[in-house]
């Protein structure tokens with residue numbers, strides 16, 4: 001009876017060890033969430049930077065982000081092959097694009113919306129920089145581009161809960177429509193806010209066929 005009891009106990013222990021194994025792997029380093037300083041979310045602490053010029057792609061609206069809190073993530077990703085797949089190029093600054101250069105050049109500007117108007121709307125009471133955002137994940141997009149047949153890869157921090165950013169875009173939409181713009185061409189909600197971390201050869205965009213949304217998540221990120 002005693003032997004039987006200890007045998008059952010041993011079997012139970014073996015069984016639980018086997019069952020526990022896959023779970024333990026899940027919590028190994030591979031899938032550990034990346035921790036980011038929560039100060040990265042306090043964008044009101046850094047100034048709004050207007051982007052305007054006479055060249056194509058030089059006019060856009062962005063939420064400035066303190067690169068100091070993004071740099072450690074860049075360093076981690078760039079030195080972890082399973083994340084960055086090699087070393088990456090950094091721009092040395094961080095931002096969330098709110099109005100894309102292509103949206104401005106191709107849609108808003110032809111309707112008579114000026115970059116000065118967009119900047120004024122963004123900087124009134126420091127409104128854009130005070131936007132609340134949260135971190136969704138580390139995202140990665142890869143594609144062999146049609147234009148040059150080259151492998152391209154870009155890593156970014158995908159955002160969530162960005163109602164304030166949508167609100168700004170909705171106000172831009174109102175101004176655009178008021179000026180006679182075609183509502184079919186600008187969708188305030190159709191927008192994938194992210195902070196670019198780095199890339200392989202060049203950054204890639206919707207025009208290259210990649211979507212930087214939740215679909216691109218490869219690792220959890222938490223702010224602490």
Ligand SMILES: *[C@@H]1O[C@H](CO)[C@@H](O)[C@H](O)[C@H]1NC(C)=O
Nearest residue numbers: 082084085086142151153200
């Ligand atoms: C890593 O990068 C190379 C090109 O530099 C690419 O061919 C390969 O598919 C990538 N692998 C992964 C796992 O991302």
